[in-house]
Amino acid sequence: MAVVYSHKSSAYFSALTQAIDKKLRKALASPNHRRELLQQLFADVALEVDDRAREIILGGEDAEVQHKVPLCFYDVLADHFAFEPDERGKPILDLIVQLWSQPFASHIFALLFHKWLFEVTLDRSDLLLRYSSALVQGATNVFWIDIQTNTTHFQSLFRYLLEDVALVPERLKKIPLQAQRDLFLLLSRFIFLYNLGIARLLQNISLLPLAYASISVVISRLFTVDKLESFFQHFPEFPNAFLVGGPADVFVIELTDQVRPLETRPNIVPNISLHTSNFKGC
Structure with missing residues (x-):
């Protein structure tokens, strides 16, 4: 279901953008607190949109109709x-690029600019490679x-994706051919998580072939999706x-x-906590 935004959302988006800009500039100016500030910003954009913000963004009636649609700030x-x-x-984007090598920069880029990358036309191949590589890395992290x-x-x-x-x-x-390959490898690694969930996946790890054989068994017993055949058809060529x-x-x-490796980690403990802070000044 597509999300329809209200006419009143423009000012709210402007406030959110200013809050992001402010925190990125603060991170640039505060080397000793840079990681903490970027982690906070990542947590902010990953938050689920609350009822008040949803009503502003979607409008009264639309918010009610689309209330069941999961919606995060990113x-x-x-x-x-x-x-x-x-x-x-x-x-x-310019601020994120200046923080490119910092923890959580790729996370933030992937969340905020994953659609932008495929809507713009970039003339410089080096920028396209940099952005597409950051997208794959950031998506892997999240x-x-x-x-x-x-x-x-x-x-x-x-x-x-x-x-x-x-x-x-x-x-x-x-995006460049190498980035296409990296994207398909990324999707192959996580496709079961977003269709089965980690709990069911862990229960069925024993079905995975030790010698990468019995492909049809893995696919038929663990995963059913209409687009899987199309996914294989669109796979880019690999040199090996x-x-x-x-x-x-x-795949x-x-x-x-x-x-x-998850088979030996049945009790997965998060090593990162998502802060519950809201955007400041919004």
Whole structure:
């Protein structure tokens, strides 16, 4: 279900953007507190939209109709920055780039600019490679947080990358071939989490083949999704395909390498806490 924003949301988005800008500038000016500030900002944009904010963003009647739609701040902000990227997102993006090597910078970039990257046209190949690499890295980081916290908090990001990028050639081809490969490997590693959940996945790890064989058994017994065949059809070519096999083989190899370590960690304890603070000044 598509989210429809109200006419009153413009001022609220402006306030959110200013809050993000303020915290990023504070992080730049405070080397000793940079990690803490960026972690707080990441937690802020990952928060679920509360009832008050939902009513402002969606409007009264729309908020009621769409009340059951899971909605986080990063969902609405990603739309906001993608709609008019140069005007709304560039100042924020420039600040994130200055903090590129810092912890949580890639997390924030992936949440806020995953749609922007596929809506703009970038002439510089080096920037395109940098942004697409940061997207894959940031998405990997936040998906791991979902594993560690036994949640699917970032499912909308995963679904966008799968359904609106990986399965849509005109968007997929906007990023370099190596980034396309990295994206499909990323989706292969986490696709079960967002369709089965970590608890059910852990219960069925024993079904995964020890020697990367019996691909059909893994797919048929663990995973049912209409788009899986299309996912394989859109797989980019890999230079080592003659050694590892086709898309289904790569898929199972990546999945197995990802989940086998979890077999020895039945009680997954989060190593990061999502703060419950709200945006300041909003």
